[in-house]
Amino acid sequence: MAVLELNDLAKRYNRKVWGVRKMDLEVEDREFIVFLGPSGCGKTTCMRMIAGLEETTRGSINLEGRDITDLPPRDRNISMVFQNYAIWPHMTVFDNIAFSLKLKKMPKEDIRKTVEEVAGMVKIEQLLTRFPGQMSGGQQQRVALARALAVKPKLFLMDEPLSNLDAKLRVVMRTELKAIHQKTGATSIFVTHDQSEAMSMADRIVIMKDGEIIQVGTPEDVYFRSADMFVAGFIGTPPTNFFPVSIRKENDRGYLEHSDFNCPLGSEELGLVSKGGREELVLGIRPEDFKLAAPRKGILNAEVLVVEPQGSHQILAVELAGNIVKIIVSPDQKLAPGDPVSFDFDYKHLHFFDKDSEKRIS
């Protein structure tokens, strides 16, 4: 059964600008949902509506079968971690964490126990008597996390909680957050614009653009079965390479024709792409789905423009019809700028998109 339901949720600012155009979503119990999208796509607005910090223009929010659309934040049984931590500088760490418990008139002994428990969970037991001003960003983030955990909420909201941390700490916290989620099992919604963060943490990813949901799915779904060119271009680093191609048939064999290469198709794929008399489409290939072939023997022939060594792999950039194409190859290949290279494609992972609607052809 769904714990959280968003029905036709929308937000418009000043009767002009749409923050969120339409959100329909069901979140299962104990699920870790990530809202992913570029800045300004409405993901934070949506989260703030769920939190009750923003009024809704249309639609409803149900939590555990209860309509919470117009309830004040404190009555919603949620908690939240803010991007800038928002821990209160005039209170000690202990008081920050105990704030909500004190307001609930919990007995003193229970408060102490709960605070120590959550502080242990985020490893800040030794900081309880300190003030936030004397702590580093990472520690403040842990306090914010502990404060949110202490409530033991039905729904746990996180608004880009890692974006103010430095890159290394961010990766550490990512793992810890996921471990905490597995331990507490609280249904969580996590907002981020970092796709690798989303991929590594989410049970399901909600990809948003211009206030609308583009795709909802597991990390594998959005990666291997991207709903449209936006998702394919947004997920993965480097992003998917797109080639505008036309379909050509010759003696029952089909080709995808590009100015620089001809890609032969199997009959199954040909049937799929040429459905409805389609003649042109966009071919999407992820950087790791190129296979290095013997020189001049592959489908795609080009010259290396730039080599970016990454240790575990290296990224080649080649220029095709004025566009840069990025390709991941194993680090064993010794390649230098100017070298001729040739590639085959991994047919299992070709993505076909309609030229006009940019939607996946399936």
Place this chain on the structure above:
Amino acid sequence: MNNKLRQNIYRSARSTSLYIVVTGVAMMLIFPMFFLFTTSLMSDYENYQEWPKPLLPSRTVDFRLVPLEEKDGEEAYGLQVYNFAEGDFIPYGPVSNSRSKSSLRKLNNFIYNNFNCRTSTEEILLWMDETDAKGSHSFTLKKGILNNYNRFFRLYSGALTSVLASISTALFTILISLSIGGMAGYAFARYVFKGKNILKLSVLFVRMFPPVAIALPMVITLGKIGLYDKPVGLSLIYSINQISLSIWITASIFMGIPESLEEAALIFGTSKIGAFFRVTLPLAVPGLAACAMYSFIYSWNEVINALILTQFNPTLPVVVYRSLLGANAQVHLIAAGSVAQALPAIIFTLFIRRYILQMWGGVKV
């Protein structure tokens, strides 16, 4: 080496000239205050009879009593005072003093009023005996350092009650301007509404009216609502001025407190009002205190409105102002009044110094 030497000379010449300029400017600022303060501690004699005027007030005064020719069959004595400018004792005071009661009292009062030294008629009689025995008698009296202050508040009628009036006016002003201005400032800081910028600017317009120009309507209006010549009425007028300043100051204080702190409080169990009192207000207190001090200092120092709007119930600055107009201008007493008037404002300014930074935005988080 030569180059280095030249560089050193250039550098020290530069810093020396900088210090000279800075010292000059500092002197220009400090010297009037220093002058006022020392004058307030000096006696009438020091102020009017010694030339050049001493820089620092003396702690003691040296006197000499000498016998004069008998007058009307009574022994007569002349008072002499040591004058630092002349470097000698010179006769000063009543031309001749006898042992009669009225003459002794006169001399006693003269010493108190002119030298700020307290003595008694019995003591004077003893000195006269000594003079008879030895030909002349030298003695040193200690000066009462705060005598001028004492005398200012006793000499100028209503000076003491005016302190009370000043304090209550200031408190009312703080109360009104901080409560109304604070609420408005919060609204300006947190909410978006139509005409916000124009409104925020226009609250400053009221400060542009010279009080003298609107004196008559103010007096009539206050008279009609029965608040003329009362601290509350005066504080209402002050608040007009201070509310607009409070709005600007508090708005910047509240803007410096991140909204997400309040939102976090909302999420973790408070109402909107609760979030304000539990989170925003405690964080704003230093800035608000500084803002209150501003109101206090303004109300404490203001003269023109107070002059127009009070009659029998003046505030302290009005009393000081009136003392300046007295026929017998006693500069040391007026200085004492002025210092008494200025001191609280100075102390409060020093007190709020720490908080002024927060007033212009930025809570340390």
